[in-house]
Amino acid sequence: MPDRDAPKSVIRRLPVYVRILDNMIRNDIEIISSRELSEVTGFTAEQIRKDLAYFGAFGTRGTGYNTSVLREKILEIIGLNEQTNIIVVGSGHLGIALARHNIRKNPYVNVVAIFDIDPEIIGGEILGVEIMPLSRLPEVAAEYRVKVAILTVPATHAQNAVEPIIKNGINVIFNLTTAKLEVPEHIHVHNVDLSIELQSLIYYATQEKEEA
Amino acid sequence: MPDRDAPKSVIRRLPVYVRILDNMIRNDIEIISSRELSEVTGFTAEQIRKDLAYFGAFGTRGTGYNTSVLREKILEIIGLNEQTNIIVVGSGHLGIALARHNIRKNPYVNVVAIFDIDPEIIGGEILGVEIMPLSRLPEVAAEYRVKVAILTVPATHAQNAVEPIIKNGINVIFNLTTAKLEVPEHIHVHNVDLSIELQSLIYYATQEKEEA
């Protein structure tokens, strides 16, 4: 059912809706309008309706959307309706932060293992999830049918770590490294470079200088 | 000189060029063409030329760009030509990761302090930078004319932390929290929600299921 050609921009907003809906449902709110969603998300109501309508007509005219139904539909579209097994490669502070957060707060994924090369920390665990040597990646990836890897190793090791990842059936890499990864066509890499983002932000901090 | 209306997309690419140029200069490469930049960055050569031409004509036709000159120009545009003082608010793993990275690897910013509310860690330091209670934020912000804050506190504390930040002259917030921040018009907030990004990525992991 998921339409592979769905605009990336739409896909990126879907989990936002899920989060809101989770909250609404927790508070026993059963119906929500695109206008209300707009107020909470900051997206325009039209955009929200377009996003949702892209995959079908999930609302009722004159009323709004049923929170539970809409949530279920979106989960299905993204593929969050069943837990996704993921791994974290690189157990520095960033890797630990992401591992912890996803283990505790993200009900839609299941962190099955954390990988590192530092013998000091291998064998340890984070919230019950084992830290393993990279050599065990194939075994784990196969056993849990892992499809997503979060990559947080030092930039110099990034490309090395990519090889075992893609050789074992993982086709999505969330790359938090500053390295530009070389991967085959069919591997989906999502780069978030926090250093670059911070540096570009400085642009908006210099505003006063000019006005003065 | 910086044009406040410059497209965000352009601004976000500028630091990428800086990084490449830093490398080139380290390797004594003095001239680079948009085509070469294209190969390293993955952006198209036309786009790179457009990005740069947006702020002026920095290249020489038939030859390319002088790496040092171009680097200097871009630093000036972004406002990286002099070090920017920043603070990190929230000393969890994510905050520590960002603090450490920027202290060691980012020559364009100067992390002047890290803030937290946990008495256990207040008084400690990260790579020589002190971890302080939030109560000292006004003092530090004033002394160092801090303009940028990286926000990595728990989502529930995010809005509380925003108040002291914006009350003390900081007008750019790099929000890594899942919270939607309420801020006055003139405050520039850049949200990066790693949970949402990860969840949206799952969409691309489910490809096989459909094809099978």
Next chain:
DNA sequence: CATTGTGAACGGATTCACAGCC
């Protein structure tokens, strides 16, 4: 003659405006 700088064409995403429906 290679490479920049740029107007024009293109395309994708957002906004508008309203028809359709409960």
Next chain:
DNA sequence: GGCTGTGAATCCGTTCACAATG
């Protein structure tokens, strides 16, 4: 009456094609 769903219009960023030029 109110809110969804959607074609049309618009906006913005990227790509194209080429003129300008060292």
